[in-house]
Amino acid sequence: MTDNLSFELLRTSGTARRGRYTVNGRSVETPAFMPVATQASVKTLTTEEILELGAQQLVCNTYHLWQRPGPELVARHGGLRGLMALPDEGPALLTDSGGFQVFSLSGRKGRGVALPHETDGESAEDWGRLDGENRVPETAVDDGGGSLVRRLDRRGVVFASPLDGKRYELTPERSVEVQHDLGTDIVMVLDECTPYPATPEEVERSLGLTHHWEERSLARHRQLNAERGNRRACFAIVQGGMYPELRARSAAFLTELDADGYALGGLSVGEPKELYRRVLESSAPLLPPDRPRYVMGVGTPADLVHAVAHGVDLFDCVLPTRNARNGQLFTWAGRLNLRNARFKDDPDPPDPDCGCPVCARYSRAYLSHLIRAGEFLALRLVTYHNLHFYLELMRRLRAAVEHDGLDELARSIGEAYPA
Amino acid sequence: MTDNLSFELLRTSGTARRGRYTVNGRSVETPAFMPVATQASVKTLTTEEILELGAQQLVCNTYHLWQRPGPELVARHGGLRGLMALPDEGPALLTDSGGFQVFSLSGRKGRGVALPHETDGESAEDWGRLDGENRVPETAVDDGGGSLVRRLDRRGVVFASPLDGKRYELTPERSVEVQHDLGTDIVMVLDECTPYPATPEEVERSLGLTHHWEERSLARHRQLNAERGNRRACFAIVQGGMYPELRARSAAFLTELDADGYALGGLSVGEPKELYRRVLESSAPLLPPDRPRYVMGVGTPADLVHAVAHGVDLFDCVLPTRNARNGQLFTWAGRLNLRNARFKDDPDPPDPDCGCPVCARYSRAYLSHLIRAGEFLALRLVTYHNLHFYLELMRRLRAAVEHDGLDELARSIGEAYPA
Numbered sequence: 001m002t003d004n005l006s007f008e009l010l011r012t013s014g015t016a017r018r019g020r021y022t023v024n025g026r027s028v029e030t031p032a033f034m035p036v037a038t039q040a041s042v043k044t045l046t047t048e049e050i051l052e053l054g055a056q057q058l059v060c061n062t063y064h065l066w067q068r069p070g071p072e073l074v075a076r077h078g079g080l081r082g083l084m085a086l087p088d089e090g091p092a093l094l095t096d097s098g099g100f101q102v103f104s105l106s107g108r109k110g111r112g113v114a115l116p117h118e119t120d121g122e123s124a125e126d127w128g129r130l131d132g133e134n135r136v137p138e139t140a141v142d143d144g145g146g147s148l149v150r151r152l153d154r155r156g157v158v159f160a161s162p163l164d165g166k167r168y169e170l171t172p173e174r175s176v177e178v179q180h181d182l183g184t185d186i187v188m189v190l191d192e193c194t195p196y197p198a199t200p201e202e203v204e205r206s207l208g209l210t211h212h213w214e215e216r217s218l219a220r221h222r223q224l225n226a227e228r229g230n231r232r233a234c235f236a237i238v239q240g241g242m243y244p245e246l247r248a249r250s251a252a253f254l255t256e257l258d259a260d261g262y263a264l265g266g267l268s269v270g271e272p273k274e275l276y277r278r279v280l281e282s283s284a285p286l287l288p289p290d291r292p293r294y295v296m297g298v299g300t301p302a303d304l305v306h307a308v309a310h311g312v313d314l315f316d317c318v319l320p321t322r323n324a325r326n327g328q329l330f331t332w333a334g335r336l337n338l339r340n341a342r343f344k345d346d347p348d349p350p351d352p353d354c355g356c357p358v359c360a361r362y363s364r365a366y367l368s369h370l371i372r373a374g375e376f377l378a379l380r381l382v383t384y385h386n387l388h389f390y391l392e393l394m395r396r397l398r399a400a401v402e403h404d405g406l407d408e409l410a411r412s413i414g415e416a417y418p419a
Numbered sequence: 420m421t422d423n424l425s426f427e428l429l430r431t432s433g434t435a436r437r438g439r440y441t442v443n444g445r446s447v448e449t450p451a452f453m454p455v456a457t458q459a460s461v462k463t464l465t466t467e468e469i470l471e472l473g474a475q476q477l478v479c480n481t482y483h484l485w486q487r488p489g490p491e492l493v494a495r496h497g498g499l500r501g502l503m504a505l506p507d508e509g510p511a512l513l514t515d516s517g518g519f520q521v522f523s524l525s526g527r528k529g530r531g532v533a534l535p536h537e538t539d540g541e542s543a544e545d546w547g548r549l550d551g552e553n554r555v556p557e558t559a560v561d562d563g564g565g566s567l568v569r570r571l572d573r574r575g576v577v578f579a580s581p582l583d584g585k586r587y588e589l590t591p592e593r594s595v596e597v598q599h600d601l602g603t604d605i606v607m608v609l610d611e612c613t614p615y616p617a618t619p620e621e622v623e624r625s626l627g628l629t630h631h632w633e634e635r636s637l638a639r640h641r642q643l644n645a646e647r648g649n650r651r652a653c654f655a656i657v658q659g660g661m662y663p664e665l666r667a668r669s670a671a672f673l674t675e676l677d678a679d680g681y682a683l684g685g686l687s688v689g690e691p692k693e694l695y696r697r698v699l700e701s702s703a704p705l706l707p708p709d710r711p712r713y714v715m716g717v718g719t720p721a722d723l724v725h726a727v728a729h730g731v732d733l734f735d736c737v738l739p740t741r742n743a744r745n746g747q748l749f750t751w752a753g754r755l756n757l758r759n760a761r762f763k764d765d766p767d768p769p770d771p772d773c774g775c776p777v778c779a780r781y782s783r784a785y786l787s788h789l790i791r792a793g794e795f796l797a798l799r800l801v802t803y804h805n806l807h808f809y810l811e812l813m814r815r816l817r818a819a820v821e822h823d824g825l826d827e828l829a830r831s832i833g834e835a836y837p838a
Contacts (some may be wrong), residue, residue, distance in 0.1 A: 039792040040785075046796065069788045073764055077784050085780045184741065345492055361466065361504045364457075367497050369488045373458040377465065385700055 003226070005186075005233040005260040007292050011402050015285070015311045018401040021292050023233045023260075026057075026092040026186045030292060030313035031401075033304070033394045034059045034094060035387050037323060039068075040084050042387070043321045044380040047085050053387050054395075057092040059316040062178055063101035067161050067168070071181030079183020093279075094186040094235075094316075095179045096215070096296075102157050102170050105191050106149035113232040122123075154212065167240055172216035180224045180232065186261070187234040189217035194241045194266040203241035208241045211253050233260035235294060239267060242275055244282050250287035261314075262287040273419060277306060284311045289378045301330065301393055302417040305410045308397050320386035324379055326372045330389040334416040338382070350381075356388035423644070424652040424679040426711050430454070430821050434704070434730045437820040440711050442652045442679075443604045445511040448477045449711060449732035451819075452723070452813045453810075454806055455740060458483050459493075459503050461806070462740045463799045468505050472806050473814075476511040476604075478735040481597055482520035486580050498602020513605040513735075514598045515715075516636070521576050522612050523587050525568035528838060534610070537793030573631065573829035575609075591635035599651060605680070606653040608636035613660045613685040622660035629658050630672050635667045637676055652679035654713060660685060661694055663701050681706040682713040691772075696725060701729045720749065720812055721836040726827045727816050739805035743798055746790045747795060749808040753835040757801070762787045769800075774808035 001007055006021065011018040019030040035042045035050065038061040044049055050058070060080055064069070077083045080093055103314040151158040172190040179187040181292055191210040194203055214236050221234040236259035240246035254262065264283050280295065284307075287293045294314035295307050302312030304315055320330060327338035331351035336343075338350070346364035358381045372380035393413075420426050424444065430437040438449040454461045454469065457480040461469055469477070479499055486492070496502045496687055499512055518613035570577040575590030591609040598606040610629040613622055633655050640653040655678035659665035673681065683702050699714065703726075706712050713733035714726050722735055739749060746757035753764075757769070765783035777800045789797035812832075819828040 028554070039788075039794055041789055041792070041794045041796045044795045044799065046799070048776070050464070064792070068791060069763065069784070073784070077766060083781075083782070083785050083788070085785070261684070272427065279796065344488065347496060363496065363502070363504075364500050365488070366504070369458075369502070370460055372487060373460070375458055375460045376463045376798065377460045379795065380463065380465070380799070399459065 001290055002233070002258065002260045006233045006294070007261075007290060009290070013401045013404045013406055014309065015281070015405055016309050016313070016401045017293075017311050018398055019292070019313055021261075023092055024090075024231060026072075026185060027396060028090075028092055028314075029056065031304075031308045031394055032314055033390050034054050034314070034316040035390075036316055036318050037084070040065050040074075040080055043324070044376070044383045045387075048315075049384060051087070053384070054391055055091045055387070056091075057094055059094045059096065059321050060182065060184070061101070061396060062095045062175065062182065065182055066098060066178045067163050071178045075181045075183065079181075081183055092185040095182055095184040095188065097175045097188045097190040098170055098178065099157075099190050100193055102149070102159055105159050106152065106157075107400055112121045124326060125409065127315070140333040150418075152278055154209065156213075172213040173220040176217050176220045176224065176234075180221075180228070180230070185232060187217075187221050189221075189236050189259070190236065191237045191265055193269070194239050195243070196266075196269040196271045198241050200243055200246065203239075203243055203246055206241075207246060207250055209240055209248070210237070211264065214254060215257060218259060228338070235259055235261040235263050235292075237263040237296075238283065238287065239266045242271060242279050242380065244279070246278065247283045248286055253368075255288050259291070261292040261294060264312075265297050267295060268297050268299060280307060280312070281310050300417055301390075301413050302419060303398065304393060305406075307415045308401070310407055317390075318402035321383050321392045322325040324382035324386055327367075327378070327382065328386075329382055330386050332389075332412075332416060335341075338364065338367050338371055338378075346370075350385055351389070354385065354389065355394075356385050358382075358385040358388075372397075398415040420709055421652070421679045422639055422773075423650045423678065424711070426680075426709060428709070432820045432825055433728065434822045435728050435820045435825055436730050436732060437817055438711070439734055440680075442511055443650060444507075445476075445509040445604060447509075447511055447733075448817060450723075450727045450813055450816050451475050451733055452809050453478045453733070453735040455735055455737050455811075456480075456503070459499055461802075463795070463802045464806075466566065468508070468803060469510065471808055474510045474512055474806070476509075476733075478513045478515065479601065479603070480520070480584040481517035481594060481601065483513045484514075484601055485517060485597045486582050490597045492602045494602065498600075510517065511604040512602070512606065514601055514603040514607040515608045516594045517597065518576075518594065518609050519612050520566070521578055524581070525566045525571065525576075526576050536580070541655055573628065576725065577634075592639040595636050595639045596654075597641065599640075599647070599649070604651060606636075606640050606651055608633040608640075608653065608655050608678070608684065610656045610658060610684055612660050612688070615685075615688040615690045617660050619660075619662055619665065622658075622662055622665055624659075626665060626669055628663060629656070630669070634676060637678060654678055654680040654682050656682040656684040656712075656715075657700075657706065658685045661690060661698050663698070666698065666702045667705055670702070674707050676737055678710070680711040680757060682715050683731075684715055687716050699726060699731070700729050705743060719836055720809075720832050722838060723809075723812060724816065724825075725819070726833045728825055728829060736809075739809045740802050742807055743801035746786075746797070747805075748801055749805050749807075751831075751835060757783065757786050757790055757797075759812060763791075769804055770808070771803065773808065773811075775804050777801075777804040777807075785786070 005021055007021040009019045021028050034057045035055050037058045072082055136352050148160045158169050161168055175190040176187055190213045192205045236254040238250045240250040292313045295312045298315055299317055329336045329350055332353040343364040348364055349359040350364055351359050400406045424440055426440040428438045453476045454474050456477045468628045493502055554758050563693055567579045573821045577588050580587055594609040595606055609632045611625050655673040659669040659670045711732045717734055718736055748755045751772040762783040767783055768778040769783055770778050819825045
């Protein structure tokens with residue numbers, strides 16, 4: 001519990017936590033999953049549908065929105081909340097720092113993504129454009145080395161925008177300012193995404209920079225809240241690679257900074273699943289127990305169950321929205337690929353055990369046809385269903401923590417989604 | 420009024436007609452506009468939204484659905500109505516004959532479209548694919564002349580499918596059989612799309628083929644209704660190019676065939692607007708007054724008002740759905756292009772005079788951002804609004820005929836949509 005974010009721990013079951021936080025008057029029941037609204041839109045879905053699905057918090061992308069339509073424009077339209085026409089009461093909004101995308105411009109690895117411009121796999125490029133206007137003018141801004149980063153040091157990063165070739169400077173202060181202008185509820189500090197693999201020396205060096213940037217982020221954040229009379233929250237991000245002692249040092253340093261919540265960064269960046277799980281299990285208990293714990297960019301249904309069991313409260317992941325593109329449906333019986341020929345003539349609902357409006361109305365045969373015909377409606381229906389599945393999984397996880405039923409839920413999800 | 424389609428003329432105002440028909444128990448208030456559901460999906464919209472918009476009848480594409488997913492599969496899933504999960508009470512369904520697309524495969528002009536595969540501008544190619552699976556395997560099936568048509572004579576057309584290279588034979592009988600299998604309410608006869616320009620001799624020759632095919636279509640249709648105990652309706656199509664005497668001859672010949680409704684074909688195929696209007700004005704009165712009159716592939720808001728004033732009852736057009744791709748919005752003050760820079764920062768609703776949920780919730784600035792960011796949501800919102808506009812225009816046209824207010828409505832639409 002801090003001035004800007006009240007976190008109540010309602011129940012624990014083993015190391016799992018059932019909680020609730022309120023930020024800017026918006027309440028989030030935890031453990032919670034945030035649908036990804038990279039460019040101020042949860043792919044294909046309207047605000048009405050986001051509400052209907054019961055999303056409690058969305059995550060938006062600072063890098064993309066900074067460059068287009070720009071924080072000043074967003075601020076003039078009531079922030080992201082006003083622009084997206086979200087009601088006052090919720091969902092809450094979290095923005096990332098923009099660092100992840102900027103580092104990916106330099107060709108450096110981070111969160112498992114090595115390619116420039118691929119960002120979080122949710123960029124408009126991946127989804128097809130309405131036209132060519134927005135394409136990356138590669139020759140105009142690329143300096144030949146494949147990197148759009150012009151300078152990277154302790155002060156921050158200067159980069160050329162792939163959209164317009166203009167120079168932008170990302171510093172901890174600027175990241176936080178943009179996030180405040182976007183009108184987020186939860187600001188994320190600027191950190192350096194530690195690549196994998198990395199030697200202890202590399203990780204330690206990176207941690208020094210990260211901690212320096214996080215301190216500056218928090219300082220600027222507090223200043224802005226004070227200047228503008230706002231009560232936005234700010235989360236710190238624990239790094240330290242795959243090294244428990246560096247994770248511990250990072251957690252101890254950042255706990256002193258008294259952030260409103262704590263994220264585990266630098267996970268799910270290409271490391272083996274076993275290692276990921278071991279680091280998560282040893283790192284989660286290092287975080288202050290009275291603050292929400294967020295694992296960024298995770299994960300599969302089985303990952304969510306695992307992380308919740310180890311005390312994580314907050315998640316975001318592109319899987320339910322991104323996999324819709326490939327016709328991949330998350331069901332209670334496991335993943336199902338609607339491109340598979342066996343569904344062409346199948347009159348069953350997409351997921352017979354699901355109560356969402358898509359499964360109530362349409363057949364696998366219809367979805368199968370829409371996918372083959374390249375109809376946008378397929379994306380909409382699969383995206384909607386997948387988010388419904390993820391949000392329903394979180395409801396079941398919350399109930400399971402309340403009733404000590406996590407083992408049973410873990411077993412059934414483990415059968416449907418084997419490692 | 421026929422056995423399979425009861426048409427009541429409720430009111431006339433000058434030459435304009437306000438009517439109602441019932442087909443297979445589904446009622447349509449006329450004049451009516453049919454949203455286009457080429458591949459069993461009104462681009463981007465769910466069945467719930469189609470109902471919410473108040474669409475009374477949809478038009479589906481026989482050519483596309485014949486090849487994918489195929490009439491047998493559609494029939495197994497309860498016809499298009501079952502596949503699309505449309506409720507029993509409506510909207511009604513009309514299918515075209517498939518001829519238009521097949522002729523376009525031969526590179527011949529028709530309905531203003533000269534390019535092979537471009538079909539009605541609503542094909543999946545235009546909208547982007549989910550992946551490459553469905554791309555036209557050009558080298559595999561094209562015989563070198565650019566045409567996929569293998570034989571075209573009085574019997575019908577043999578063509579190679581651009582989807583799978585397989586040979587299909589489109590005859591009047593086969594077209595009608597496919598339409599019955601698709602479970603349509605209104606079957607369209609197979610005709611030849613008369614190109615523009617064409618000499619009187621060419622049009623006369625084409626008319627001979629068209630009339631022969633239409634007779635065979637109607638005969639097979641009646642046989643199928645009798646064999647299967649169905650009461651589907653069938654519309655004939657008047658051709659005759661831009662020549663009034665040929666139009667009159669075609670209308671007289673087809674009236675004898677006693678179809679359930681009559682379409683004016685071969686209009687809006689590239690002829691000057693003045694000529695189109697003159698031919699429509701002289702042709703509409705030639706059609707039997709006790710049957711619904713359908714002008715295919717028309718048109719702009721001003722075209723609809725004009726045709727209604729001259730006694731046309733039924734329309735379909737891709738404009739509201741297709742133009743959404745370009746960010747073009749139909750509003751009561753005229754067309755508005757959301758790609759225009761002046762809307763980037765505009766907090767107004769897309770159409771301040773519109774009561775649809777899109778205009779009630781979102782701003783021009785948000786739509787503008789979504790379009791620039793390449794977000795699918797933009798397509799959805801603009802498509803929904805545009806169809807709402809078209810269907811609301813039809814409601815106003817029906818009310819105007821009832822209250823002799825057509826001149827006034829024509830004036831305001833004429834100002835917003837000057838020729």
